[in-house]
Amino acid sequence: MRKVSLRNIAAHKLRLALTVLAVVLGTAFISGAFMFTNSLDSTFKSAVSSAYDGVDAVVTSGEDQPGISASLRADIASDAKVNDVNVTASQSVVMANEQEEPFQVGGGTSTLSIWYAPDHVVGAQHTIVDGEEPTRADEIALNRLGAENFGISVGDRLLVVDPQDRHEMTVTGIYDQELDARNSLTAYMPEDAYLERYTLEGTTESLIVSAAEGTSDEELVAHLSDTYEGIEVETGDALAEKITEAMSQALSFVNYFLIAFGLVALLVGTFLIANTFSMIVAQRTREFALLRALGAARQQITRSVVFEAFIVGVIGSALGVLVGIGLVAGIKGVMASQGLDLPDSGLGLSTSAMLVPVLLGTLVTIVSAWIPARRAGEVKPVEAMRSSEGSTDQPLMIRTVIGALLMAVGAGAALAGALLDGSSTTTRAVLVGIGAFGVIVGFFFAGPAMSLPIVPTLGRIVGAPFGAIGRLAATNSRRNPRRTAATAFALTLGVALVTAIGMLGDTMKASISDVVENNVSADFVLSGPTNSGFPTPAGTPDAVRDVEGVDRVLTMSTAPVYVDGAASQAMGPHSMTMVIDGDVSEMALTEVTEGTSDLAGTPGVLATTEFAAQQGWELGDTLELTAPGLSPETREIEVVGLFEPNNMIQNMVISQESVDGMLPPGALVVNMVGVNSDGSVSEDQLRSNLEEAIQGLIVVQVMSTEEMAGQAGQAIDMMLNILYALLALAVIIAVLGIVNTLTLGVIERRQEIGMLRAVGSQRRQVRTMITLEAVQIAVFGAVMGILVGLGLGWAFLEVLRDQGLDSLSVPWGQLLWMLAGSGVVGVFAAIWPANRAAKTPPLDAISD
Numbered sequence: 068m069r070k071v072s073l074r075n076i077a078a079h080k081l082r083l084a085l086t087v088l089a090v091v092l093g094t095a096f097i098s099g100a101f102m103f104t105n106s107l108d109s110t111f112k113s114a115v116s117s118a119y120d121g122v123d124a125v126v127t128s129g130e131d132q133p134g135i136s137a138s139l140r141a142d143i144a145s146d147a148k149v150n151d152v153n154v155t156a157s158q159s160v161v162m163a164n165e166q167e168e169p170f171q172v173g174g175g176t177s178t179l180s181i182w183y184a185p186d187h188v189v190g191a192q193h194t195i196v197d198g199e200e201p202t203r204a205d206e207i208a209l210n211r212l213g214a215e216n217f218g219i220s221v222g223d224r225l226l227v228v229d230p231q232d233r234h235e236m237t238v239t240g241i242y243d244q245e246l247d248a249r250n251s252l253t254a255y256m257p258e259d260a261y262l263e264r265y266t267l268e269g270t271t272e273s274l275i276v277s278a279a280e281g282t283s284d285e286e287l288v289a290h291l292s293d294t295y296e297g298i299e300v301e302t303g304d305a306l307a308e309k310i311t312e313a314m315s316q317a318l319s320f321v322n323y324f325l326i327a328f329g330l331v332a333l334l335v336g337t338f339l340i341a342n343t344f345s346m347i348v349a350q351r352t353r354e355f356a357l358l359r360a361l362g363a364a365r366q367q368i369t370r371s372v373v374f375e376a377f378i379v380g381v382i383g384s385a386l387g388v389l390v391g392i393g394l395v396a397g398i399k400g401v402m403a404s405q406g407l408d409l410p411d412s413g414l415g416l417s418t419s420a421m422l423v424p425v426l427l428g429t430l431v432t433i434v435s436a437w438i439p440a441r442r443a444g445e446v447k448p449v450e451a452m453r454s455s456e457g458s459t460d461q462p463l464m465i466r467t468v469i470g471a472l473l474m475a476v477g478a479g480a481a482l483a484g485a486l487l488d489g490s491s492t493t494t495r496a497v498l499v500g501i502g503a504f505g506v507i508v509g510f511f512f513a514g515p516a517m518s519l520p521i522v523p524t525l526g527r528i529v530g531a532p533f534g535a536i537g538r539l540a541a542t543n544s545r546r547n548p549r550r551t552a553a554t555a556f557a558l559t560l561g562v563a564l565v566t567a568i569g570m571l572g573d574t575m576k577a578s579i580s581d582v583v584e585n586n587v588s589a590d591f592v593l594s595g596p597t598n599s600g601f602p603t604p605a606g607t608p609d610a611v612r613d614v615e616g617v618d619r620v621l622t623m624s625t626a627p628v629y630v631d632g633a634a635s636q637a638m639g640p641h642s643m644t645m646v647i648d649g650d651v652s653e654m655a656l657t658e659v660t661e662g663t664s665d666l667a668g669t670p671g672v673l674a675t676t677e678f679a680a681q682q683g684w685e686l687g688d689t690l691e692l693t694a695p696g697l698s699p700e701t702r703e704i705e706v707v708g709l710f711e712p713n714n715m716i717q718n719m720v721i722s723q724e725s726v727d728g729m730l731p732p733g734a735l736v737v738n739m740v741g742v743n744s745d746g747s748v749s750e751d752q753l754r755s756n757l758e759e760a761i762q763g764l765i766v767v768q769v770m771s772t773e774e775m776a777g778q779a780g781q782a783i784d785m786m787l788n789i790l791y792a793l794l795a796l797a798v799i800i801a802v803l804g805i806v807n808t809l810t811l812g813v814i815e816r817r818q819e820i821g822m823l824r825a826v827g828s829q830r831r832q833v834r835t836m837i838t839l840e841a842v843q844i845a846v847f848g849a850v851m852g853i854l855v856g857l858g859l860g861w862a863f864l865e866v867l868r869d870q871g872l873d874s875l876s877v878p879w880g881q882l883l884w885m886l887a888g889s890g891v892v893g894v895f896a897a898i899w900p901a902n903r904a905a906k907t908p909p910l911d912a913i914s915d
Contacts, residue, residue, distance in 0.1 A: 068358075068363065068367050068368075068370065068371045068374075069371070069374060071358070071371060072371045072372075072374045072375045072378070073378070075351075075375065076375055076378055076379075081810065082343070082347065082810075082811065082814075083379065083382075085343065085803065085806065085807040085810065086339075086340060086343045086344075086379050086383070086807070087379055087382055087383040087386065088383070088803055089336035089339040089340055089343075089383070089800055089803060089804070089807075090336060090340070090379065090380060090382075090383025090384055090386075090387060090428045090431070090432055091383050091384075091386045091387045091390055092336065092387070092390075092799065092800050092803075093330075093333030093335075093336045093387065093428065093431070093800070094333070094383065094384045094387025094388065094391070094424040094425070094427065094428035095387040095388075095390035095391045095394060095424075096326075096391070096394075097326055097330070097333070097387075097391070097423070097424045097427065098387055098388045098390075098391030098392075098420055098421070098423075098424040099390075099391035099392075099394035099395050099398075100326045101326075101391075101417065101419055101420035101423065101424070102391055102392065102395045102416060102417070102420045103394075103395050103398060104319070105416070105417050105420060106395060106399070108314070108315055110246075111311070111314045112311050112314075113246065114246045115307050115310050115311050115314070116307055116311075118190060118191050118307075119190060119275075119303040119304070119306060119307040120190060120191060120303075121189060121190050121191070121277060121303075122189055122190045122275045122276070122277065122303030122306075122307075123276060123277050123278040123282075123283075123284035123287050123288075123302065123303060124275070124276040124278070124284060124287045124288050124291060124300050124301070124302060124303065125155075125273065125274070125275055125276070125300070125301055125302070125303055125306045126143065126273060126274040126275075126276060126291060126298050126299070126300050127272065127273045127274075127298065127299050127300075128272060128273070128297065128298060128299075128696070129296075129297045129298055129299050130299075130696075132297045132298075132696060133270060133696060133697055133698055133699055134267075134270035134271055134272055134696075134697070134731075135270065135271050135272070135273070135274060135298065136268070136269070136270050137262075137268060137269030137270065139295065139297075139298070140152060140154070140269070140271065140274060142295070143274065143276065143291065143295065146290075146291075146294070147279065148278060148279050148282045148286070148287055148290050148291075149276055149277070149278065149279060149287070149291075150276075150277040150278060150279045150280070151187050151188070151189050151276070151277045152189070152274050152275075152276050153181070153183050153187075153188065153189040153190070153274065153275050153276075154181055154258065154261075154262065154271045154273075154274055155271075155272075155273045155274065155275055156180065156181060156261065156265065156266070156271055156272070156273075157178045157179070157180045158178065158179045158180075158229055158261075158265050158733070159176075159177065159178055159229075159230075160177055160178065160179045160227050160228060160229045160254070161177055161227075161228045161765055161766045162177055162225050162226065162227055162228075162252050162254070163225065163226040163228070163765050164223075164225065164226070165224050165225075165226070167226060167762065167763060167765055169765050169766065170217045170252060172250050172251060172252060175213075175248055175249075175250035175251035175252070176248075176251045176252075176253070177251070177252045178251075178252075178253055178254070179207070179227065179229070179254045179255075179256060179261070180253065180254070180255050180256075180261075181255060181256065181257070181258045181261045181262075182200055182201055182208055182255035182256060182257060182258070183258070184200065189275045189276060189277045190275055190303070191244065191245065193208075193242040193243065193244050193255070194242060194243050194244075195208065195240045195241070195242050196211060196241055196242065196243045197211075197221050197240065197241040198221035198222075198238070198239050198240035198241055199239055199240050200239070200240050201239050201240065201255065201256050201257055202239075202257055203257065203260070204256070204257065204259075204260035204263075204264070205234065205235065205236050205237060206236065206237050206238075206239045206256065206257070207225070207227070207236050207237070207238055207239070207254040207255060207256050208238070208239060208240040208241065208242050208254065208255045209238055209240075209241055209242070209252060209253070209254050210241075210242060210243075210244060210247050210248075210251065210252065210253045210254075211241050211242065211243045211244075211247060212247040212248060212249045213247070213248070213249065213250070213251050213252040213253065214238070214241050214252075215249070216249040216250060217252065219238060220238070220241075221238055221239065221240060221241060222237065222238065222239075223237070223238045224236070224237055224238075225237075225238060226765065227254070228604060228764065228765050228766055229264075229265075229604070229733075230595075230602045230603075230604055230605055230733060230736065230737065231604070231605045231606070231732060231733065232604070232605070232606055233604070233606070233763065233764065233765070236254075236256070242255070264732075265732060265733060266731060266732065267730075267731030267732060270731065275303065276291070284302045284303065284304070285302065288300045288301060288302055331560075331564070331794070331797050333427070333428070333431050334560070335557045335560055335561060335797045335800045335801055335804075336431070336435075336557075336800050337431055337434070337435045338435075338511075338553055338556050338557050338560075338804070339557055339800060339801075339803065339804035339807060340376075340379075340431070340432055340435035340436065341435040341436065341438065341439065341553070342550065342553040342554060342804065342807070342808060343807055343808075343811065344372065344376065344435065344436040344439035344440070345438075345439045345442070345549075345550070345553070346550065346808065346811040346812070346815065347439070347811070348372065348439045348440075348442055348443045349815070350811070350814065350815050351443070352446055355368050355443050355446040356446050356447065356448055356449070357448075359446060359447065359448040360448035365444035365445065366444065368440075368443050368444040368446065369440045369441055369443060369444035370440075371443075372436060372439065372440035372443045372444075373433060373436060373437065373440045375436070376432050376433050376435070376436030376437075376440070377429060377432070377433055379432055379436075380428055380429035380430070380431070380432030380433060381425070381429050383428055383432065384424055384425040384426075384427070384428030384429050384432075385425060387424055387425075387428055388420075388421050388424055388425060391420075391424065392416070463515050463516045463548065463549075466512045466513070466515070466516075467512070467513050467515070467516040469509075469512050469513075470508075470509045470510065470511070470512030470513025470514070470516070471509065471513050472509070473505050473506075473508050473509030473512060473513075474505065474506050474509030474510060474513060475509075476505050476509075477501070477502045477503065477504065477505020477506035477507075477508075477509055478502060478505070478506060478858070479502070480498050480499070480501045480502035480505060481498070481499050481501075481502025481503065481505075481506065481858065481859060481862040482502070482862065483498050483502075484496065484497070484498030484499035484501075484502060484862055484865075484866055485499065485861065485862040485865035485866060486865070492866060492867075492869065495866040496863070496866050499859070499862045499863050499866055502859070502862060503859045503862075506855060506858070506859065507560065507563070507855065510556070510559065510851065510855065511552075511556055514552030514553070514555070514556055514559075514851075515548035515549045515551070515552040515553075516548070517552070517851070518544075518548045518551050518552045518555070518847060519545065519548050521847055521850075522544045522545070522548075522551055522843050522844070522847050523541045523542070523544055523545050525843050525846055525847060525850075526540055526541025526542075526544050526839065526840075526843045527541045529839055529842055529843060529846070529890075530839050533835055533839065536828075536832045536835050536836050536839070537839060539836055540835075540836045540837075540839035540840050540843070541839075541843070543836070543840055544840055544843050544844070550808060550812075551843075551844055551847070553808075554804055554805055554808040554844050554848075555844050555845070555847045555848030555851065556848065557797070557800060557801035557804045557848070558798065558801035558802075558804070558805070558844075558845060558848030558849060558852060558889065558892070559848045559849075559851045559852040559855065560797065560801070560852065561794060561797035561798040561800075561801050561852065562798070562848065562849050562852025562853060562856060562885060562889070563852040563853075563855040563856035563859065564794050564797065564856065565791065565794055565798075565852075565856065565885065566852060566853050566855075566856025566857060566860060566882065566885070567856045567859050567860035567863065568787065568790050568791070568794070568860075569787070569856075569860075569878045569881050569882070570856070570857070570860035570861070570864060570875075570876070570877055570878065571860065571863070571864065571872075572783050572784070572786075572787040572878070573876040573877065573878040573881075574864050574872050574874060574875055574876045575783050575872060576783050576784075576876070577874040577875075577876035578872050578873060578874040579783075580874075586655050586656050586713050586714050586715035587654070587655060587656075587715060587741075587772045587775070588652065588653060588654060588655055588656045588741075588743075589621065589653065589654050589741030589742060589743055589772075590742060590743050590744045590750070590753070590771075591741070591742040591744075591753070591754065591757060591769055591770065591771060592739050592740070592741055592742075592769075592770050592771075592772070592775055593607055593611065593739065593740040593741075593742060593757070593761065593767050593768070593769055593770075594738070594739045594740070594767070594768060594770070595737075595766050595767060595768075602736045602737055602738065603737040603738060603739060603740060603766075603767060604737070604764050604766065604767060605735075605737050606764060607622075607737065607740045607761060607764060607767050608620050608622045608648075608737075608740050610760050610761050610763075610764060610767075611740070611742060611757055611760050611761060614753075614756045614757055614760045615747070615748060615756050616744055616745060616747050616748035616752060616753040616756055617742055617743070617744070617745065617753070617756075617757075618743045618744060618745035618746075619649065619650075619653050619741075619742075619743045620649075620740060620741070620742055620743075621647060621648060621649040621650070621653055621654045621740070621741040621743075622647065622648045622649075622723065622737055622740050622741075623645065623646070623647050623654055623737075623738050623739050623740070623741065624645070624646040624647070624723065624735050624736055624737045624738055625643040625644065625645055625646065625735075625736050625738055626643065626644055626646050626694070626726050626730060626734060626735045626736070627642065627643055627644075627694060627696075627697060627730075627734060628644050628692060628693065628694045628721070628726055628729070628730070629642070629644065629692070629693050629694070629695065630644065630672050630690050630691070630692055630704060630719065630721060631682060631684070631690040631691055632691075632693075633678075633682055633718075633719075634718075635716075635717050635718045635719050635720065636717055636718075644719070644720075644721060645716060645717065645719070645720040645721070646720065646721055646722070646723050646725075646726060646735065647666055647720050647721075647722065647723065648666075648667060648722070648723035648724075649665070649666065649667045650664055650665040650666065650667060650668075651664040651665075651666060651673055651710075651716065651720060652664045652665075653741065653743055654715075654741040655713060655715035655716055656713065656715075657710050657713065657716070658710055658711040658713075659708055659709070659710045660676055660709050660710060660711060661686045661708065661709040662686050662706070662707050662708030662709060663707055663708045664708055664710065666707070666720070666721070666722035666723075666724075667722065667724075669707045669708075669722075670704075670705075670707075670722035670724040670725050671704055671705040671706060671707035671708075671721070671722060671725065672690065672704050672705070672706050672707065672719055672720070672721045672722075672725075673707060673708040673709070673710060673719060673720050673721075674706060674708075674709060674710075674718065674719040675709070675710060675711065675712040675713075675716075675718055675719065676709050676710070676711060676712070677712055678712075678718040678719055679706070679709055679719075684706050685706065686706055686707075686708070686709060687705065687706060688705070688706045689703050689704070689705050690703070690704050690705070690706065691703065691704075692704040692721070692725060692726070692729075694726075694729055694730055694734075697730055697731060697734055698729050698730060698731075700729055702725065702729065704721060704725050723735075742757060754769055754771075757769045798892075801848070802892055802895070802896050805841055805844055805845060805892070805893065805896035805897075806896045806899060806900060808844075809837060809840070809841055809896065809897060809900035809901075810899065810900045810903065812840075812900070813837065813900050813903050813904040813907075816904075817907060820833060820904050820907045821907050821908070821909045821910070821911065822909075824907060824909035825909040825910070830905035830906070831905070833901070833904050833905045833907075834897075834901040834902065834904070834905045835901075836904075837897050837900055837901035837904050837905075838893070838894055838897040838901050840897070841893040841894065841896050841897035841900075841901075842890050842893035842894060842897070843893070844893065845889040845890065845892045845893030845896065846886070846889050846890055846893065848889065849885060849886055849888075849889030849892075850886070850889075853882055853885065853886065857877065861875070
């Protein structure tokens, strides 16, 4: 029986190739995901280990300490057990040439750090390869690859813009480092100048220390911990291990994300494989019956089909791993062309990256083929005497009832999740998830019965212009509803996912647009780059305050301060509180219920009614203002107003006057600057005046409320495009499923097609018939996918309504394009099978 199975596979190479391809695509994605994250992991581990090589101790400020003071740093540096001390600090900047044209680093970074001479550096050393090291406040050294990429040479004058100010600096040297990046600019300046410009009286967050000769890293850590108060110390190796572990955990998320899409591809491929084996079993009914007549047992027939599935799974999975290697190499090539090189990372080959996809792909193939294999074992010997090879189609009643019940239960669960306002978001999301599973599985079972009235109707509409051939194609689609539904199901699943994600994206954009347009009261908003972590420069408000046409300028910032232990945005150790230097109502539409919104005239805290109730605050209460870890100072602040919640200001906002002088430089981060017109100039003229005023700040952009919403929409579109690109894999497999089904159908219907040719049908007409059948299947799959996606998308968005997504929006244009695209998909999927059918020799086919 094994010999029969192997010869059968070898004799039907096209059938084998089509089935293997479905396995290849799913496993390639999973294998590629493992290898790519391994490759990234290797790069980051190399970077971390290089950064902490030679670091014996890492000193950080203790909990609730404002940092490591200059005097404490000097004491540690003069300690007999210490060789050298370096400050670890980095400031995000934007660099530009003398023409004020910023260098676009894209996915890279642009930072400014502290330069230490080779004989005083702790950890990784940088070697000057051109020029000399920086010694003055207006001098910097730049990384070699970055300088080459952006055409920067020794002696060039650059503009360096930080969140507080802009500076003109001269490049005195170009240095080389082990892990360099072409699209990153990493600049270094002298220690004294950096500390004076970017710290409060030289207070820093952390130090790296090398031990004096004869002192081990453990001895140094113990000595520093015992000798100095208010600091925490650990070895460089221990910190490197912690950072590496944290990076591995972060990368595991990327891995899971990519694997999830690989599993979706495999899931879609499962139905393709199952459909293929079902058709193969139907075509080989006489062969199996003959084997049964010759004495083969049912179990032997079943095992032979499973064995064939095993061979297909192993071959497809192994090829999938090879394709995954090519995928990773391709991604790395694209990244390198964009300046995002991954040095010394290899291809990320590992046992798990090769073994897991092979085992998973093989298992999925065997599971997919199990039911068709059982069906093959049930073939009776008497079937060998029949002239037809197609087995009688089984009744649809039982599977339709099961499918209808599952769909009803699923729809009920999704509806309950959407409408149960009193339950938690997690509970509701789980209900909708269960509902989605029920609807999709139910549709798989009920699909054949649902296709019976729908597909022929579609067939008559699509085939109307083609006369008799169109009617024949519509009739053919009724003949095997199981096959039609199974073929369309893969496309239904892919289109349902795209529809639901499209609704999410459109709703996110609509909600953001509503938030911006309905909550921002300023005429123009000035902000820094939205595609990076760089804030709006602190000099922005002063730059536009005296511009012609400007009435009021307001600055909205965030600061790591707490009012009575609470913050506006609670994000663990990085909680931030919103700060404003004027009347809140001039920046955002605010409905004040008590007190005032003018925090310039009445400094204090303005809180939402809900947040104040949660904290137990009332108008006039005096609260404690603190900045743990940044300042030992404690101040008093009064609740001067309460307002109804809005989407612009979260929980509370405090006056800038309340935090002035309390925080170190850079701690108060400007988010945006609002500008209101005095009406003396037109809107276009005011924009032009503002753009001219902030030109020297390089990174600031002037936007109206509509443009702010549009820019947020662009970021959402970018995220959605990544998801669509990944989901395209499922659609590609679905298209292959249609190709596969049609090709096998052509083989199965060889006699019928030969008869049509014999009675006068032209090759063109046969091609048209097969193409129309493909279009019917594709359109049916797309229509059902859109309906399922709309229903489930609505349910999920109802759950997320409390999370700010309250402007439900459906991308009707996108759905219409998908519907039209499904017809095109059907046409393309039919090209190969239709040509094969048209070439069927009439007499040979009839003689079969």
